[in-house]
Amino acid sequence: MNLFSDIRALVLDCLQAMEVDGSLPAGLDLANVAVEPPRDAAHGDMATNAAMVLAKPAGRKPREIADALAAKLAADARILSAEVAGPGFLNLRLAPSVWQAVPRAALRLGTAFGRSDLGQGQRVNVEFVSANPTGPMHVGHTRGAVVGDALSKLLAFAGYDVTREYYINDGGAQVDVLARSAYERYREVHGLSPEIAEGLYPGEYLIEVGEALKAEFGQRFLNAPEAEWLEIVRDFATDRMMAMIRADLAALGVEMDVYASEKALYGTGEIEAAIARLDAQGLIYQGVLEPPKGKTPEDWEPREQTLFRSTVHGDDVDRPIRKSDGSWTYFAPDIAYHYNKISRGFDMLIDIFGADHGGYVKRMKAAVSALSAGQVPLDIKLIQLVKLYKNGEPFKMSKRAGTFVTLRDVVEMVGTDVTRFVMLTRKNDATLDFDFDKVLEQSKDNPVFYVQYAHARVCSVLRKAADMGVATDDAALAQADLAVLDDPAELALMRKLAEWPRLVEIAARSHEPHRVAGYLSELAAEFHALWNRGNDNPALRFVQEGDHATTAAKIALARASAVVISAGLAILGVEPMDEMR
RNA sequence: GCACCCAUAGCUCAGCUGGAUAGAGCGCUGCCCUCCGAAGGCAGAGGUCGCAGGUUCGAAUCCUGCUGGGUGCGCCA
Structure with a gap:
């Protein structure tokens, strides 16, 4: 039940009747005719712009159309009065019984009141969080998680068939860094002093991973060369991190339908297949990029690379998909992953990224456009920063390296419900102030x-x-x-x-x-x-x-x-x- | 240099995807309540919607150009 669409349907019926009786020319485009709540309650219950929208195409004055439409509308029992106002608005007053039917509908339908078939069962994939599996989730991730989850619920309520998905970045260099960091903790729990070199993850959450490694492997890797343990420790630590992240998400009340792994794309031919698909469209070539103007990196030198001609699909420059050593850039598996989503038959894709990934939007849209022949829309929502406060003062949990305000900290301090609601009080692309005291007031x-x-x-x-x-x-x-x-x-x-x-x-x-x-x-x-x-x-x-x-x-x-x-x-x-x- | 995002009341922000006299809360001013129909209520002042053009019957909203802030810009993801 949607009163506004009901009344809009009534308005359209009346307009069509006017076309039949000759007071309006036939075949008018009625798409822009709207029925909306008025900004000022004194203007009545609903207003329609029909007369103003149709005046020009019909070649009639707005007030003439409005008067005729008012007469037709007034014949309906739901309409108490229809008055022409301003430049040609038609202000409608509805019979109280119409409004009184609303709470009745809510009581009959329960929380299904407001459900919509807008989505008509279209399949939507919402990818969100996708935090690197190298540590616990922090506040920034939290907002993305809440927005993605609420958006998923909203779309389901509006008649879409929604899949929530987490893309695990477990294929890049950062999981090797994770492995080396965990290895140092593993040495530490054996009584050796760890060497947390610059660039490694210093967080104490890795100590328990070190302990788990000791329990699992004993002293086996203590004096072994990296080549012997890297892969094993990496997979071990990644699994532990993902378990922790899943627990964090559960604490927030977020459940994913699919966890997709970047690593799993390698060696299966999926990346090659996606690139081949682009190649078949003439969108892959060997070339040299111009240096960025105004801010040329110190070590910049012209270099021939394998490039994706993303400019054909709206990007500003073409993008490299292979590093100079021939391995894939991070963009390549992302292309493959989105191709994978397209191949699974989704009608629409939504990605939720941190605002620092804004520069990534155009190339990703270009890839999806090319891989779906423009058939699958991709919407990318960028999540802005959360600024933490306590009693109006900027809040930092700890200055020690490697510790930060985690999702767990926030949930433990204010609870899941408060966290979620507050994260949704601002639009996603505006920064959000989160004051630990005010949200509990x-x-x-x-x-x-x-x-x-x-x-x-x-x-x-x-x-x-x-x-x-x-x-x-x-x-x-x-x-x-x-x-x-x-x-x-x-x-x-x-x-x-x-x-x-x-x-x-x-x-x-x-x-x-x-x-x-x-x-x-x-x-x-x-x-x-x-x-x-x-x-x-x-x-x-x-x-x-x-x-x-x-x-x-x-x-x-x-x-x-x-x-x-x-x-x-x-x-x-x-x-x-x-x-x- | 280029791209994307943002700019609305003193402050924090809404603003129906183009509608009428631009809203809310805080703060400010005045009045009311001392009440478990509790964790306040009512009213008022306060805005060139960053600036300048354009499209339109009509623009905070769409387009163009500026200004200011944020983010990003080839072998990190």
């Missing part, structure tokens, strides 16, 4: 608390009504006569509820889960406003002593609000609270 300035508090208030009021003897299950509440809900504050809340299905589609279309968090704050604000009206005006309180019918209607509205809050929080991956403690 119990006041209306804190959106997490504000939304949770609204839900808790509903639960509280339902308990009171139940004590009074009112049936408070959703099925019973859906039967209540909601015609008594006609106060402006009540209607405002119903209007906000009616926006939910529309918001889901807008957020899903733009791949912006943060909009859900923003909407929930607005919905909570409407709910609290109505609640506060009850302070001054007892007739607006949800529980009306001795009046079961009115109480049932009012708590039906309250419960419907809680249902939508639950549905929204579920998309964010946050548990609603039944009471505040």
Whole structure:
């Protein structure tokens, strides 16, 4: 149920009727006709721009079209009034019964209220986190993980078939560095002093890997040359790191459907096949790149390389896919990995990267465009920095090398739900301030608390009504006569509820889960406003002593609000609270 | 030098993918409440939407050029 699309359909019906009766020319393009909530509530319940959009193609004045359309619309029982305003807007007022049907729908459908078939079952692959398996996840990864997970949930709610995927960068030089770092810890637990050379990972989390290595291999590698242990230690340490990362993700409530390994692409011919596919399109050649202008690296010299002609697909320069020693650059397995995703039949790909990978966007899109013949869109969301604060002061956990604020630290300090919600209060490409104290504050300035508090208030009021003897299950509440809900504050809340299905589609279309968090704050604000009206005006309180019918209607509205809050929080991956403690 | 992202109230930010008089919270000013329908309420002041052009009936939103900030720019991923 989406009231806005219902009314838009009505508007389109009326316009077509006008084409039939000759008041509009036939064959007009109606795609830009919109029905939206007005910015100013004084303008009515909904507004349509139909007359202004069609004035020019129809060769008629906007007001003429608007008047004729208003007459047609007014014949529908749902339309209370249709008034022409401003440059040609048609402001619609809807019958209260239309709004009153909204909480009823929410009660009947439960948290499925707002689900959409926008995606029509299209298969979407969302790749996110993809942190190098060289250490625990830190705050930066956390935001990417939350955004990716919430986006996945949002898309599923909007009718897409979603696969969540983690790409393990276990094929490059950094896992060799991990192996050498772990090896030093392995020596350390044997009583030898470790040599954590410049460039190795100094983190103490590798000590337990060293211990595990000792338990597994004893002294076997202690005096062995690197060639003998490197591969074994690398695989061993990588497995340990991935286990740790999976546990971190689990603590955040994130579950992946697929863990894809970079290493697994080597030696299978997958990389070669992907490159061959590009080669077949004439997009692979031997050439020499120009040095970057303005900032030429010290050691730059012209060099012939194997290049991908990414400029054909919108990139700024062509990109190397082989190093001078003939081995693949990091870009090559990435091309193969995306080719792999395309080959698995996804209709759309989404990658979530850290903002420092911004320079990588065009070449990746170019590769996907070439490999899918332009058929599979790739959207890349860049996640900006999280700045940590404590009591308004910039926060650093420790200055010792190798330690940083980890995902675990954050979750242990403020909890999974708060972490997730706060990470979704800003759009992904804006930096986010995260204050350990403010996010736990119990006041209306804190959106997490504000939304949770609204839900808790509903639960509280339902308990009171139940004590009074009112049936408070959703099925019973859906039967209540909601015609008594006609106060402006009540209607405002119903209007906000009616926006939910529309918001889901807008957020899903733009791949912006943060909009859900923003909407929930607005919905909570409407709910609290109505609640506060009850302070001054007892007739607006949800529980009306001795009046079961009115109480049932009012708590039906309250419960419907809680249902939508639950549905929204579920998309964010946050548990609603039944009471505040 | 080039590319991408950002720029909205004193502060932190929303802003419906082009709509009407640009919103919220904090802070500020005034009034109300001292209440477990608790963890405040109501009202008010405050903005050339970085600048300049353009497209459009209509622009914070789209295009172009500037300014300022961030990120990145061939053998690191």
